[in-house]
Amino acid sequence: MTQTQGSVAELLKNHPFFEDFAEKYRESLLECGRPVSFKKGEEVFLTGEQANDFFLINKGRVAIQVPASGGNPISIQTVRPGSVLGWSWLIPPHIWRFDATALDDVEGVAMDGRCLRGKVEVDHELAYELLQRFTRVMADRLENTRIQLLDIYGRGNE
Amino acid sequence: MTIATKQNLESIVGAPRPAKILSVDRNTDDVWTLRLEGQGAFGPGQFNMLYVLGVGEVPISISGSPGKTDELLHTVRGVGGVTNAITSLKAGQSVGVRGPFGTSWPMAAAKGRDVVIVTGGIGLAPLRPAIYHIIENRADYGKVSLLYGARTPKEMLYADEFDSWRETGDIEVLTTVDAAIGAWDGDVGVVTTLIPRASADISDAVAMICGPEVMTRFTVAGLAERNQSKDNIYVSLERNMKCGTAHCGHCQLGPKFVCKDGPVFKFTDVAHWFEKREV
Numbered sequence: 387m388t389q390t391q392g393s394v395a396e397l398l399k400n401h402p403f404f405e406d407f408a409e410k411y412r413e414s415l416l417e418c419g420r421p422v423s424f425k426k427g428e429e430v431f432l433t434g435e436q437a438n439d440f441f442l443i444n445k446g447r448v449a450i451q452v453p454a455s456g457g458n459p460i461s462i463q464t465v466r467p468g469s470v471l472g473w474s475w476l477i478p479p480h481i482w483r484f485d486a487t488a489l490d491d492v493e494g495v496a497m498d499g500r501c502l503r504g505k506v507e508v509d510h511e512l513a514y515e516l517l518q519r520f521t522r523v524m525a526d527r528l529e530n531t532r533i534q535l536l537d538i539y540g541r542g543n544e
Numbered sequence: 545m546t547i548a549t550k551q552n553l554e555s556i557v558g559a560p561r562p563a564k565i566l567s568v569d570r571n572t573d574d575v576w577t578l579r580l581e582g583q584g585a586f587g588p589g590q591f592n593m594l595y596v597l598g599v600g601e602v603p604i605s606i607s608g609s610p611g612k613t614d615e616l617l618h619t620v621r622g623v624g625g626v627t628n629a630i631t632s633l634k635a636g637q638s639v640g641v642r643g644p645f646g647t648s649w650p651m652a653a654a655k656g657r658d659v660v661i662v663t664g665g666i667g668l669a670p671l672r673p674a675i676y677h678i679i680e681n682r683a684d685y686g687k688v689s690l691l692y693g694a695r696t697p698k699e700m701l702y703a704d705e706f707d708s709w710r711e712t713g714d715i716e717v718l719t720t721v722d723a724a725i726g727a728w729d730g731d732v733g734v735v736t737t738l739i740p741r742a743s744a745d746i747s748d749a750v751a752m753i754c755g756p757e758v759m760t761r762f763t764v765a766g767l768a769e770r771n772q773s774k775d776n777i778y779v780s781l782e783r784n785m786k787c788g789t790a791h792c793g794h795c796q797l798g799p800k801f802v803c804k805d806g807p808v809f810k811f812t813d814v815a816h817w818f819e820k821r822e823v
């Protein structure tokens with residue numbers, strides 16, 4: 387993982403996750419963010435590691451994967467530019483449940499979960515704003531996972 | 545409408561015409577494309593009844609170019625008695641053909657408009673003639689986006705044609721799979737996740753959807769979220785068929801016969817049946 391020069395303020399402002407987010411909150415989150423980039427094929431995080439961050443993806447795609455025996459992970463979802471990656475930082479015990487690997491050269495912002503947790507403990511309005519956004523992301527992912535489970539390309543009424 | 549009895553059905557619908565198989569190509573583990581002697585003109589989305597002597601007859605869409613009438617392509621997934629018998633046939637053998645039957649994709653209504661094609665798995669076969677038609681008449685259409693999903697990368701149909709559809713055909717081809725093992729670096733997720741990425745203007749495009757009904761239902765909902773009017777949506781439906789000519793009643797969907805009024809329907813004409821729990 388390398389750090390890039392892009393200003394975190396600029397990146398946060400333009401990311402759909404923070405659309406209509408009050409300026410005062412965005413500013414208060416600035417100190418929790420740092421620009422990051424990953425080379426194609428690089429691991430963003432690994433199952434079982436401490437989940438300290440979440441990622442706002444601005445460029446490139448990340449595959450969410452389940453490690454499998456034989457070294458060939460199973461990809462179960464692709465996170466694209468404009469999306470967020472990771473919510474384990476929010477939910478104890480703050481451990482990643484999946485692997486994440488860059489499918490392209492990826493750029494974005496890593497938001498430090500410990501820094502965020504510190505802020506939301508004392509500012510419940512900020513906590514509500516953030517939770518609302520994460521709930522929307524989680525609901526979308528849950529719906530897509532449900533559709534995936536329906537095996538929608540299946541054989542008729544089989 | 546006269547409902548035929550089993551005894552007089554053949555005299556009404558006619559006997560299959562034997563067509564020689566010119567070649568057979570394997571597309572995926574269980575899907576094969578048969579190239580037969582041509583049968584003349586057909587519309588994109590129409591189907592034939594294919595008959596294997598002593599086994600039975602099934603509806604199979606035509607998957608080749610409507611501009612190429614000297615050959616007839618059928619892409620078949622082996623799922624049971626008749627389809628497995630069809631996919632076991634070899635070049636030089638014959639298969640019985642009756643047709644073409646049914647309605648076509650709205651190629652005329654889509655003229656001058658953007659087109660969004662959404663399909664999954666074997667559902668790309670009935671849409672390939674529409675794609676070929678668009679490529680052969682490219683100036684007639686606006687932006688065209690093909691959104692295609694499959695369970696796994698190796699179940700993707702016609703993947704070797706996607707680059708030429710993109711480059712020569714100026715068609716945006718977006719693909720996704722439900723799950724991928726190993727080297728796949730394409731997208732993973734259901735086909736509806738591709739809808740927001742289509743460059744065709746969905747709110748004004750003509751949409752053509754082909755897949756199992758559950759896929760169609762979620763796709764219609766996904767298009768509606770992007771302000772697509774349901775009047776612009778066309779879907780292809782499947783029902784068990786016997787005669788293919790609106791005589792036996794096997795394919796009936798309320799007052800409609802899928803073999804004659806479909807398989808391609810304007811969504812608003814069949815929306816009611818999608819909302820019913822048991823049809």
Ligand SMILES: Cc1cc2nc3c(=O)[nH]c(=O)nc-3n(C[C@H](O)[C@H](O)[C@H](O)COP(=O)(O)OP(=O)(O)OC[C@H]3O[C@@H](n4cnc5c(N)ncnc54)[C@H](O)[C@@H]3O)c2cc1C
Pocket residue numbers: 540541542543544591600602603604605606619620621622623624625626627628666669670781782783784785807
């Ligand atoms: C208008 C129309 C166009 C079609 N176009 C194509 C095509 O281009 N290529 C193609 O491979 N198939 C196509 N089909 C589906 C094909 O007709 C069926 O797969 C076939 O009738 C199954 O017959 P069978 O004797 O092989 O299997 P059966 O013994 O009848 O069934 C075996 C298994 O297949 C399942 N099955 C039955 N019918 C279908 C179906 N319609 N779709 C999926 N699974 C089914 C059954 O639930 C069962 O589990 C089309 C169907 C229609 C109505």
Ligand code: FES
Pocket residue numbers: 784785786787788789790791792793794795796801802803804
């Ligand atoms: S298949 Fe006989 S009525 Fe449609």
